[in-house]
Amino acid sequence: MSTTTTTSIHQTLVPTWEGNPPSDAVDQPFQALARGDRNGVLKLRGIPSFKDPYAKRQWIREHMAAAFRFFGKQGYGEGVSGHISVRDPILPHHFWMNPFAMHFSLIKASDMVLVDSSGYVVEGGNQAMINEAGFMIHSEVHRARPDAVAVAHAHSIHGKTWSGFGKPIEMLTQDACNLYGKVGVHAEHGGIALAQEEGRAIANALGKTNTAAILQNHGSITLGQTVDEAAFLFYSLEQACQSQLLAEAAAANGVVKKIIPHDVAQFTADSVQTPNNFYLEFQPDFDLIVAESGGKVLQ
Template sequence: MSPSAIADLLPTTLPITSKTITPAKEHHEHGMQDKTPIAAISHGDVVLPGVPSFTSMELKRQWQLEHMAAAFRHWSREGYVEGISGHISVRDPEAEDVFWTNPLGKHFGLLKASDMIAVNFDGEVVGGNRTRPPNAAGFLIHSAVHKARPDVHAVCHAHTVYGKAWSAFGKPIDMLTQDSCKFYNAHSVYNSYGGVVLASAEGELIAKALGPTNKACILQNHGLITVGNTVDEAAFLFLSLEHACQTQLLVEAASQGGNLSKVLISDEEAEYTYRMESDSETCYAEFQAYYDWEDYHTKGDFKN
């Protein structure tokens, strides 16, 4: 694809024709706004723990790799495996121009912390596992996002069934449910598919489409990409966006007969829900339920 191609946020035509209605306006009380989001969801005196702190870069790096491996194990159980496609990256805590990613060709359900590969922005393998290469398309996408977004520490991308299906329409998701609101004014669409990403210009276009502040991007005819301050946040947002795409497809299918109309959440309620549920610490905490489940069932195998 030519670098001059434009990554529009919306297509010129909308293929979905279901009817949408706006409910009557009612006043709703918005509570807990004086608390942090993670404190707001924690009833009583005990607050759910957020992202931990570390006494050394080595400890933080190992923690990141263990949680990255757990995210892949979770992806395997969710059925996100599509051959050898899909990748997660996490920025090294010490070297800002280095990120860790998964080896090409190893099943997500087998990945361990010791399998991960450290790559710098120039594409050089600078640490970790040297027995397998990283995914070339993965490097081009993730390096572009990490360069463009210094605030992003983790990036997730995979070719999931519902994400791919909804991406074919080239549209953002609607604010149909409380969970969809995690992406209110925080996701975009890259609707200029350029084939398998094997050129740096294509990775840069994807990073451009993601934008300077968004948490996610729907890659038309391709899949989903999510970002976060931790691999846990990015992984949970990926799961939530995949579910939002599934929900959207079900709602669109049900409404095509003409007897049912979609009711969207109002901007006011979507904004409040986004603020309370899409916080980085809260999304990190959301993923810990999956981390603990993997830890229990694998007896911590992914940490090795």
């Protein structure tokens, strides 16, 4: 399989792109989202792959840092709550997490902490503490879902408010279809997750195929094959929860909601629910955060 090489913003990394260009005939919905030239030379490029696993590790940490800065800009932080984890590409059963009690908007790539399967900090990353509840949640989700490379969780205001109803979101908007058929509900809040049982219950709510779950009286959680996907889906779910709350307020005053019918929602979902698309959806914000930080987020 031939590859096309491009230079990363971070000059030490040279990612190659999947496919020729990516996903030639295996990701047609992704290619259908944009139009290039008549000869089909201009194509969308999705998730990069790496020949060097250490370059991939650095790329993961950079994109994690950007995801946290994005969460900070959106106001998803609340004290020490909220965490993102990503599987390490080199060490089996290890993953990267954010340091405990560091504001999302300050996080850089070098701040990421590497932990083992028992949640203990190991060499190779920042020597800092992590959130215990975060490990209990993320470790169980990673264990139950080997397809989930990244897991994102925060106590965003609209997500946690809607979670108080213990109900899934409705397909009120086209954007909500990013999550059609992919949102579970963890309907029994067990308090702060300082035991594995709560993490397992959250993993069960995600099931085998969901990319998101609403955690009753708690917040939201999303999964992705990249941290970019997990971050974008978290944002998409938060936006859907805000729309839902607004719609419920209007409906309480007699305004009838119009739900997108199944066939239309499924068609939209089939068009957008690909890892390449959700990775790409985050790239405008990634580029903006790199520019706004003067590249410091990559350090």
